[in-house]
Amino acid sequence: MTSEAQTKASMDKMYRWTRHVYDASRKYYLLGRDRLIAGLKPQDGEHICEVGCGTARNLIKMAQAYPKAHFYGLDASDEMLKTARASLQKAGQGSVPLAQAYAQSFDPAKLFALEVPLDKIVFSYCLSIIPPWRESIDHALEILPVGGEMHIVDFGSMDGQPAGFRKLIFWWLSLFHVYHKPEILDYLQRLQLEKRGTLQVKHLYRGYTYLAVFKKV
Numbered sequence: 176m177t178s179e180a181q182t183k184a185s186m187d188k189m190y191r192w193t194r195h196v197y198d199a200s201r202k203y204y205l206l207g208r209d210r211l212i213a214g215l216k217p218q219d220g221e222h223i224c225e226v227g228c229g230t231a232r233n234l235i236k237m238a239q240a241y242p243k244a245h246f247y248g249l250d251a252s253d254e255m256l257k258t259a260r261a262s263l264q265k266a267g268q269g270s271v272p273l274a275q276a277y278a279q280s281f282d283p284a285k286l287f288a289l290e291v292p293l294d295k296i297v298f299s300y301c302l303s304i305i306p307p308w309r310e311s312i313d314h315a316l317e318i319l320p321v322g323g324e325m326h327i328v329d330f331g332s333m334d335g336q337p338a339g340f341r342k343l344i345f346w347w348l349s350l351f352h353v354y355h356k357p358e359i360l361d362y363l364q365r366l367q368l369e370k371r372g373t374l375q376v377k378h379l380y381r382g383y384t385y386l387a388v389f390k391k392v
Contacts, residue, residue: 212236229258237297312362312363
């Protein structure tokens with residue numbers, strides 16, 4: 176299994192230059208992110224962390240939409256966090272804490288000096304690039320309280336898309352080590368059958384992407 180140090184080195188190498196054009200290019204195919212943000216609907220004072228926050232594009236929109244909630248971001252790449260910090264400052268959201276950490280092992284109390292658990296954890300197009308995706312889901316479920324939620328948006332099966340487009344987009348994503356992983360939804364459904372939580376899934380844009388909300392019970 177790839178070590179966390181190897182993951183960080185790989186992510187830093189990948190994003191050292193692409194972070195500068197990341198948002199300009201990804202807005203055309205990372206669909207559904209704003210639908211996820213609209214569905215968060217946090218109560219005042221809730222604590223929400225985005226895992227794999229990237230450039231902080233989502234964090235900025237979340238903080239603007241829900242000014243009475245508390246937001247945090249973490250990413251494996253220090254290079255990407257450079258852009259995230261600059262973006263937050265430019266947007267007037269410089270108080271949003273960021274940290275370099277890993278989805279499968281992060282400790283909110285140590286990273287952000289939190290004395291209460293997170294209420295929601297967001298995975299926006301990151302489980303499809305994280306090798307230990309199962310461990311990341313398990314870890315999120317472990318640190319969330321009863322009633323806490325995972326909000327996920329990621330690439331779907333694209334079964335409703337033309338075959339040529341489906342083949343092209345999967346090839347393009349593979350160049351960045353991103354893959355559609357049907358086993359993610361299968362695993363969440365298994366957790367629901369085990370009565371670990373409840374799962375809601377919406378498939379969007381003819382299967383291009385899906386939104387999933389898993390609530391811990």
